[in-house]
Amino acid sequence: MTTVPDNHPSRTVVRLDDVRKEYGDATALDGVRLEIRAGEAVAVMGPSGCGKSTLLNMVAGLDRPTSGTVQVHGQDLGALNETGLALFRRRHIGMIFQFFNLIDDLPALDNVALAAQLIGTSARQARRRALELLDELGVADRKDTYPAALSGGERQRVAVARALMNRPALLLADEPTGALDSRSGEQVMDLLIDLNQIGQTLLIVTHDPHLATRCASRLIEVADGRVARESAVEAAV
Amino acid sequence: MSAVWRASRAAVKRRRLQTFVIGLVVLCSTTTILLGLGLLAAASAPFDNAFAQQRGAHTVATFDASKVSSARLAATARRPGVEAAAGPFGQAVLEMPEDWLWMPAGSLSVVGRAEPDGPVDRIHLLEGRWATAPGEIVINWPIAGTPGRDTLGTELRPRGGPALTVVGFATSMSKTAGGWVSPEQMERLRPATRQMLYRFSDAATERELRAGLSTATARLPADSLVTAQTYLALKRAFAAQADAYVPFMTLFGVLGLLISVLIVGNVVSGAVVSGHRHIGVLKALGFTPNQVMAVYLTMVSVPAVIGCVLGTLIGNAATGPILRVAFAGIDTGGAEIGTSWWPSVLSLAGMPALVVVTALIPSVRAHRLPAAQAITAGSSPRTGRGLRVQRRLGGTRLPRAVSLGLGRPFARPGRSLLTMAAIVLGVTTVTLTTGLTSTLLAFVDDDGATRVRVEAAGGSTVGGDTARRLSDRQTEQRLRSLPGADRVTVRGLTRVSLAGHTEPVYANFYRGDTRDLAPHVVDGHWPDRAGQAAAGPAFLDQHGLSVGDRITVLLNGRQTPVTIVGRLSDGNAKALDSNWQTLRRLDSSFQAAEYTVRLTQGADVRKYVDAVRAADPALRPSVLRPDNTVATTVVGFSSVFTVLLTVVASLGVFNTVLLDIRERRRDLGMLKSIGMTPRQVMTMTMSSVAALGVVGGLLGIPLGIVAHRLVVDHVGVIVFPEFTKQVWHLPQLAALMLAGVTIAALGALIPARSAARLTIAKVLHNE
Incomplete structure (x- = not known):
């Protein structure tokens, strides 16, 4: 039997099947179907409140659908309990947030190393790998700096390094440039493009068309909790 | 409704949990403090009140009737410094040959008085009427209640004296006599002494009382004064039993107050610090700095006042039963033992004031904080707090969740110190209680052997319906010969007088196997020869005696010198122990009525008891249960205090963890997302307080050991033998180490679970 490698284009990394999410009377997602293959860079766009962040939360296993199934890396997330979801996330998913979400009490290096340490990697090994990543992302010289003393762009680079720490099958980015100035935003976009080019699967949630068109190969537009339009980036542009 | 009140009410509603914690901490603290203060107040206030009500005698002086006339004694009432005086009253000692009205045979001091009232010592008639004619007597009933109306009319037949009918029961806080007869009856008894009752203008100290008496009796013959008893000695005796509880009650009260201050300070300052953003919003809306401060003070005052009122109600409800136990069997006389008003007033005014003062400091910070800074304070990144420690912990081999948790206390060192201090005091309390319990258990431990007490008809509690078939000696012999008997101790209980003291005392004269009694001697030795005695600390202190002193014991008109050769670990404040040889010098025909039989290991108790009954129907055997009242009471009180203070300390931890989780919701969400x-998350949260618990244990245990030593060394009515104080062993100390961690874990458990259940999407979405 042939094993399909994690980043082989034929492999489906994300599959959402008729996913519905309700918060009380409000419907955030309404029968969403979506498939993302390995190595793809997909951008989800839409106005505020359309359900794009909910969609990202479903894929990340941060929230559960009211109905339908979410499969990531071949695993049905609905079959996992909270601990199982956490274990799954730490192995297969990396996340980047708009507001970085770095721990203020830890320097950049330890913020990055943290993700590896949670899966039992020794402090020394985790720091070595973290330093490599910071070096690749161009912020190795800021390894001992605390988040409060980093610029926005530097913070997001550190956050990206942390997300990549456990070599995730899927990198999720929620408005990754939303809190950055244009120069820093461009740098982060370049970084995401570079990652995708070396085979990293990306799912980006944004309302910034520039980010979507620069980084993604496929664009999904969400409106009122439904996938309103799905297109290749060239077509969207 | 004012804007301040509206904003305060909204803040209270929004912070329900924090409001509940403040209320609960204040409630528990108020209850604890009130219990301690209640006992402190009861130890002196009831005596003072009843003494003042009866215009008690500051000094009861007894004079030799043959050396000074009544007229000269009466003249002493007009001497300088004498505020009021009563007397002279004739005084005689009756010898009761057998038990009467639950009193053992022995001396009964009686005074001749025409009426119970007067300028000094207004005797409170409890039942019946005053003795107005010869042949009548009113008995002093020193403990609460009366023997009942049906006992009026009982005829007393003192040896060599007239028959006297009991016509009343009365009580005197000054304890001027065991009974009162009419002056005519007294003259017929040919009194050898006369009693004068004095109230002095300066009577606060023993020295002032001695000086007052000296001035009053300056013109009397030097050797006419036989004895003088001051009210201060009576007051000490009154508080003696309660004094047994006062040291640890006081200590628990102080511990409770300290923990309350710490926790309330922590909770309140936490509420203000975590409300910075709220403060900014209020200021942005147009609230003046004073209004903002008022909002915060009102916010914490509401639960504090509610907690304090409820705590006062619960504390007062609990104090009543505790006082009843503490004063059970004490000569309270006319004093009404109950809760005083001032501890409640102090609590009701003090606790909310304490909370407000504690809240004032962080509220002043809220007052000064610029609106813009306040709004950003809630979300701005923190820097420079314990970062080095956290960095080092991150490099250790510890699981990352544990090292992250251990680093948390360094992020907010002030809050952590307050929390740890509360844990330290909690552990101190647990250690103190453990030590007290061990000491008391060691103290009451009586080798585990079964003992049977046998009382003969005519004994202090057994009626005389059935005549004894066996004499005293025959009874002892028979009890020894019955199968199962190991040792037999015989006790002769009687009332004797001590030369120089107006009030008779009880004397226990032992014979037989007295070796079981010897271990109770903590200083000197057991009185094993004629002319020797031993007594407990309360008796010695109240009679101004110590080991080596000589006293003269009087019984049935005979007297014998006795040397105090031993100080017992405890004992009745009115009783001394001696031996049968000493008793024979006073009364050679005395028949013992109480026998204690120690049975051999494995003996059949029921068979032995049946055999005793068969031997002589006048014998009443009963299996002896050790009297553990003090031990049970102290352990019971300690346990209640420990539970209360542990709850309060745990609430402190609970609040700290809760605040920490609220402040770090974003971090927790992020950590869960990766x-x-x-x-x-649970491990991390629990680790953040476990370290505080361990340090709290390390500091709290030595403090608890010191507190234990302080308490056991200052229980006035018991001298604990050294072996009962050596209660600390390694396994026990190791177990106590867990106390700090347990308090921390108890407090952190609920917030830790809530942290573990945080919905990541919601937390991160809120950003």
Whole structure:
């Protein structure tokens, strides 16, 4: 039997099947179907409140659908309990947030190393790998700096390094440039493009068309909790 | 409704949990403090009140009737410094040959008085009427209640004296006599002494009382004064039993107050610090700095006042039963033992004031904080707090969840110190209680052997319906010969007088196997020869005696010198112990009525008891249960205090963890988003207080050991033998180490679970 490698284009990394999410009377997602293959860079766009962040939360296993199934890396997330979801996330998913979400009490290096340490990697090994990543992302010289003393762009680079720490099958980015100035935003976009080019699967949630068109190969537009339009980036542009 | 009140009410509603914690901490603290203060107040106030009500005698002086006339004694009432005086009253000692009205045979001091009232010592008639004619007597009933109306009319037949009918029961806080007869009856008894009762203008100290008496009796013959008893000695005797509880009650009260201050300070300052953003919003809306401060003070005052009122109600409800136990069997006389008003007033005014003062400091910070800074304070990143420690912990081999948790206390060192201090005091309390319990258990431990007490008809509690078939000696012999008997101790209980003291005392004269009694001697030795005696600390202190002193014991008109050769670990404040040889010098025909039989290991108790009954129907055997009242009471009180203070300390931890989690919701969400499992979140949260618990244990245990030593060394009515104080062993100390961690874990458990269940999407979405 042939094993399909994690980043082989034929492999489906994300599959959402008729996913519905309700918060009380409000419907955030309404029968969403979506498939993302390995190595793809997909951008989800839409106005505020359309359900794009909910969609990202479903894929990340941060929230559960009211109905339908979410499969990531071949695993049905609905079959996992909270601990199982956490274990799954730490192995297969990396996340980047708009507001970085770095721990203020830890320097950049330890913020990055943290993700590896949670899966039992020794402090020394985790720091070595973290330093490599910071070096690749161009912020190795800021390894001992605390988040409060980093610029926005530097913070997001550190956050990206942390997300990549456990070599995730899927990198999720929620408005990754939303809190950055244009120069820093461009740098982060370049970084995401570079990652995708070396085979990293990306799912980006944004309302910034520039980010979507620069980084993604496929664009999904969400409106009122439904996938309103799905297109290749060239077509969207 | 004012804007301040509206904003305060909204703040209270929004922070329900924090409001509840403040209320609960204040409630528990108020209850604890009130219990301590209640006992402190009861130890002196009831005596003072009843003494003042009866215009008690500051000094009861007894004079030799043959050396000074009544007229000269009466003239002493007009001497300088004498505020009021009563007397002279004739005084005689009756010898009661057998038990009467639950009193053992022995001396009964009686005074001749025409009426119970007067300028000094207004005797309170409890039942019946005053003795107005010869042949009548009113008995002093020193403990609460009366023997009942049906006992009026009982005829007393003192040896060599007239028959006297009991016509009343009365009580005197000054304890001027065991009974009162009419002056005519007294003259017929040919009194050898006369009693004068004095109230002095300066009577606060023993020295002033001695000086007052000296001035009053300056013109009397030097050797006419036989004895003088001051009210201060009576007051000490009154508080003696309660004094047994006062040291640890006081200590628990102080511990409770300290923990309350710490926790309330922590909770309140936490509420203000975590409300910075709220403060900014209020200021942005146009609230003046004073209004903002008022909002915060009102916010914490509401639960504090509610907690204090409820705590006062619960504390007062609990104090009543505790006082009843503390004063059970004490000569309270006319004093009404109950809760005083001032501890409640102090609590009701003090606790909310304490909370407000504690809240004032952080509220002043809220007052000064610029609106813009306040709004950003809640979300701005923190820097420079314990970062080095956290960095080092991150490099250790510890699981990352544990090292992250251990680093948390360094992020907010002030809050952590306050929390740790509360844990330290909690552990101190647990250690103190453990030590007290061990000491008391060691103290009451009586080798585990079964003992049977046998009382003969005519004994202090057994009626005389059935005549004894066996004499005293025959009874002892028979009890020894019955199968199962190991040792037999015989006790002769009687009332004797001590030369120089107006009030008779009880004397226990032992014979037989007295070796079981010897271990109770903590200083000197057991009185094993004629002319020797031993007594407990309360008796010695109240009679101004110590080991080596000589006293003269009087019984049936005979007297014998006795040397105090031993100080017992405890004992009745009115009783001394001696031996049968000493008793024979006073009364050679005395028949013992109480026998204690120690049975051999494995003996059949029921068979032995049946055999005793068969031997002589006048014998009443009963299996002896050790009297553990003090031990049970102290252990019971300690346990209640420990539970209360542990709850308060745990609430402190609870609040700290809760605040920490609220402040770090974003961090927790992020950690969970990168794969921290709920169990790891729990571990991290619990680790953050476990370290405080361990340090709290390390500091609290030595403090508890010191507190234990302080308490056991200052229980006035018991001298604990050294072996009962050596209660600390390694396994016990190791177990106590867990106390700090347990308090921390108890407090952190609920917030830790809530942290583990945080919904990541919601937390991160809120950003």
